[in-house]
Amino acid sequence: MKDPALFEQTRQHLLAVCYRMLGSLAEAEDAVQETWLRYDRTDTTDVANIPGWLTTVAGRVCLDMLRSRTSRREDALDDTARERRGEDHDPAAEAELAESVGLAMMVVLDALAPAERLAFVLHDMFAVPFDDIAPIVDRNPAATRQLASRARRRVQGAPLQPAPEAARKREVVDAFLTAAREGQFERLLEILDPDVVCRGDALASLRGGPDTIGRRAVAERFNGTAQAARSLLVDGEFHAVVAPYGRMLLVLRFTVVDGLVTEIEAVMDPESLARMEFAAGTA
Incomplete structure (x- = not known):
């Protein structure tokens, strides 16, 4: 013994x-x-x-x-x-x-x-x-x-040092995620473009529903959500990921123009996720 x-x-x-x-x-x-x-x-x-x-x-x-x-x-x-x-x-x-x-x-x-x-x-x-x-x-x-x-x-x-514009984009993505998690609806409206579109691939649409169009509709969709999402450098740009215990489940790809979010694309397809590069040390 x-x-x-x-x-x-x-x-x-x-x-x-x-x-x-x-x-x-x-x-x-x-x-x-x-x-x-x-x-x-x-x-x-x-x-x-x-x-x-x-x-x-x-x-x-x-x-x-x-x-x-x-x-x-x-x-x-x-x-x-x-x-x-x-x-x-x-x-x-x-x-x-x-x-x-x-x-x-x-x-x-x-x-x-x-x-x-x-x-x-x-x-x-x-x-x-x-x-x-x-x-x-x-x-x-x-x-x-x-x-x-x-x-x-x-x-x-993977690229460890993001370009300056990527760092600025991260500020917008982080602000969006913070507002979503904390239920700051008015703040979400400020970050979103009036014609913002939220869409997903086939798997994401199956789980999350159809496309959402317009500032208020997208804000309502994300208000009080995104608890597990974090910004991460993906293919050289900051986006949001959901990866419990490091197992990549979802990437929210953000398009940002003039400091406003114009598009959010949800990617859940495993093959698409496997082709992405995630930079270590940037979480």
């Missing part, structure tokens, strides 16, 4: 690793629990570095969980709701973890293949040697290094 105190000393570290791998506090806690179970039933007498061993075990658990995910991207909202109803769910802890990673980074990590994500997270974020990561992903150290390198290029590949 293992001493639980030794495991508890590494629990927060393991939780941080698993959260970056899985993007969900509930799933990360499940992974940490599974790591404990594997630790408890394994003879670690000859293991010199228990924290390092636990980290690699947690990585293997997370990799298995990532590979076994079968839910479609558009079902993640339902997963989010279920997690929020969980008796043990801690919104404050979730928010703290999310803040420590950043929305943009979680979005980019979610787009990586499971093995790439593991190699990048363990090596670049937690300094685990490639020799220790290689057995987890069934590759040699050189191939594992290439996995991390490909992931690194994707994380760093």
